[in-house]
Amino acid sequence: MYGIFLINDAGETLASVGWENLKGDSALFGGFVSALQMFIKHISGTEVEEMRFGDLKLLLGRAGENYVVTLHSLEDKDAKELNQDVVDIVRDRVGQEVDDGFLSLISELVQSDGEVSEASRGGIADWTRSEMDRARKKAGDWGDKVF
Amino acid sequence: MELYEVALLFLGAAFILGGILVIRYSASRSKDLDAQARRAFRPLYVYSIGLFVIGIACILTFYEGYAGFDFLPLPPENPGRSFDLFIVLVMIQAIIMAAAASMIVESPYMLIAVAVGEMVAFIIFYLARQRLAQFRVSSVADAWFNIATIINGVLILLVSLVFFWVARRNPRGTTVSMALTLMLQIFLLPRIHAVGTALPLVPTYVSFAILFAVLMAPAMLIFTFLTPAQAPSAELLGYGGSFAGPALIISGLVAAGAFADPVVSLVSVFGSLGIMLTMGTSSYLYGRYSESKSTPTLLFMLSFILFAAGLIIGLLGGLGFLPGTLSSYVELILTILALTLLSMTAIIAAGWRSVALLPLLLYIPTMIFIVQLFPTNLSEAIAQVLPLALATIAILLLPIFIFAAVGWRMRRTHAPGQWRPLGTALGIALYFVIRFPSLILPGLEIAYGFVFVSFLVFWASITGRLDKWAGTARKVES
Numbered sequence: 001m002y003g004i005f006l007i008n009d010a011g012e013t014l015a016s017v018g019w020e021n022l023k024g025d026s027a028l029f030g031g032f033v034s035a036l037q038m039f040i041k042h043i044s045g046t047e048v049e050e051m052r053f054g055d056l057k058l059l060l061g062r063a064g065e066n067y068v069v070t071l072h073s074l075e076d077k078d079a080k081e082l083n084q085d086v087v088d089i090v091r092d093r094v095g096q097e098v099d100d101g102f103l104s105l106i107s108e109l110v111q112s113d114g115e116v117s118e119a120s121r122g123g124i125a126d127w128t129r130s131e132m133d134r135a136r137k138k139a140g141d142w143g144d145k146v147f
Numbered sequence: 148m149e150l151y152e153v154a155l156l157f158l159g160a161a162f163i164l165g166g167i168l169v170i171r172y173s174a175s176r177s178k179d180l181d182a183q184a185r186r187a188f189r190p191l192y193v194y195s196i197g198l199f200v201i202g203i204a205c206i207l208t209f210y211e212g213y214a215g216f217d218f219l220p221l222p223p224e225n226p227g228r229s230f231d232l233f234i235v236l237v238m239i240q241a242i243i244m245a246a247a248a249s250m251i252v253e254s255p256y257m258l259i260a261v262a263v264g265e266m267v268a269f270i271i272f273y274l275a276r277q278r279l280a281q282f283r284v285s286s287v288a289d290a291w292f293n294i295a296t297i298i299n300g301v302l303i304l305l306v307s308l309v310f311f312w313v314a315r316r317n318p319r320g321t322t323v324s325m326a327l328t329l330m331l332q333i334f335l336l337p338r339i340h341a342v343g344t345a346l347p348l349v350p351t352y353v354s355f356a357i358l359f360a361v362l363m364a365p366a367m368l369i370f371t372f373l374t375p376a377q378a379p380s381a382e383l384l385g386y387g388g389s390f391a392g393p394a395l396i397i398s399g400l401v402a403a404g405a406f407a408d409p410v411v412s413l414v415s416v417f418g419s420l421g422i423m424l425t426m427g428t429s430s431y432l433y434g435r436y437s438e439s440k441s442t443p444t445l446l447f448m449l450s451f452i453l454f455a456a457g458l459i460i461g462l463l464g465g466l467g468f469l470p471g472t473l474s475s476y477v478e479l480i481l482t483i484l485a486l487t488l489l490s491m492t493a494i495i496a497a498g499w500r501s502v503a504l505l506p507l508l509l510y511i512p513t514m515i516f517i518v519q520l521f522p523t524n525l526s527e528a529i530a531q532v533l534p535l536a537l538a539t540i541a542i543l544l545l546p547i548f549i550f551a552a553v554g555w556r557m558r559r560t561h562a563p564g565q566w567r568p569l570g571t572a573l574g575i576a577l578y579f580v581i582r583f584p585s586l587i588l589p590g591l592e593i594a595y596g597f598v599f600v601s602f603l604v605f606w607a608s609i610t611g612r613l614d615k616w617a618g619t620a621r622k623v624e625s
Contacts, residue, residue: 135309147375
């Protein structure tokens, strides 16, 4: 997850973390998201949940009156789950102030879980693969000696 | 008793003999090595212990079926026949084989995984048996049995993977048959076998074919550990088949209760030995043909395949397991074609290539005339076309004289390998003397047993054993 943006119905960007991964003014981004959601709601009655551009994607979720927008790479398989985690945390903060620092904290919190499991998953797969390769080689060596 | 249960006796014997040969191979190969190099042979010893365990499991299970009781009913009060002892011994064997595999790959994980997996499978299996003891009929217990079987099967496949890795880098008869023997064992698991016979989608002959493959594997193991230079080839499959075919035929006859009659028992045992020798000879000839690509060897091989097929059909027909008249006709067609090919081989070998097709030209019309008379009794049918039949028989007797003359000339000049043509001539002569009266006169099914002698002579002469015994073998021969 590259960034989190909290935007209200009026199109104001209340807080953001990770804007450095994009170009331009983060204040304009809030206006764009809010306008887009209003327009889509007007023509179809639904809201945009995902936007893709280049090798990035934006996931849009609703936390009360606000939109929670998260920025991910296209390959991020856990993107939906991470977005939902952030939405849940922000929803629990209703009535309390959410600033850049808080978003940064959330960003670290939700990603650390995933990273650990991802790392361990990768570790087990790598270990199994290397153990299989080693066993295959040993089996061949043994055959050379005995037959 | 079921075919499967009877076949377990043959399998058990083959597994145990295989185990003995693996030990013999390891001992002879490692005897001149230092202690460090000798350690590499330890997995082979462990593998042979695994073979002994599965061999004992097969034989005890056969005995359970024969005597109608269980050595190890789980839990003890559980009534009815089951395969509890077999399943438990297969689980133990899988752990032993995993130990061998772990020693090969020098890592304990395989052993740990299989040991833990088998323990889980045993607990599930035991709980299922307990449930069955309580409720008599239980689909839950059934599902648990299936789960335990799947775990067991997967673990056996996992262990055989290591032996396939060995075989992949060292593709020899020994390594391939070791891996196959272990892998095909999963088809022996009672539940997996039952799927083969119980599902309406799977015809009987598929489960028959699977049993055939399972029987082939230890036979291949035995053969390759007797002759370790054997490459994994169709020849090796033929050797496996030459055991599996007769073993299945005898199992089928026992399962059908044919062995109550001592004459039938003797005829089928000797007839099956004849089939084994014929298939063994054709496999040997295939091996020689794949090296030399010579036409006479090919014709020789084809004629022995036809002999084997004819003998199988004739034996089963003669004993009443196939429609009698039809099988005698099919046997006649196959056997006379085999003799025709032998006759052609002799004519080519004598250098008269231009008339090599003559036996075939006589064979075809004779057979057409005889087949048209189906379902007349065979002896009557032959009597109706007697002049043509006599001409065919005369040309089929020709190879006896040609091979005898060649052998005699070699004997006079003390040429090595003289017993090959002499033995072939003797084999054909014996075949005529033993088989032909029973082809024409009904009620002589006993000849299927005696014909074993002729195939023994064929096998011993063609594979060079007669020369070896007579001390006239070529120097380069094995």
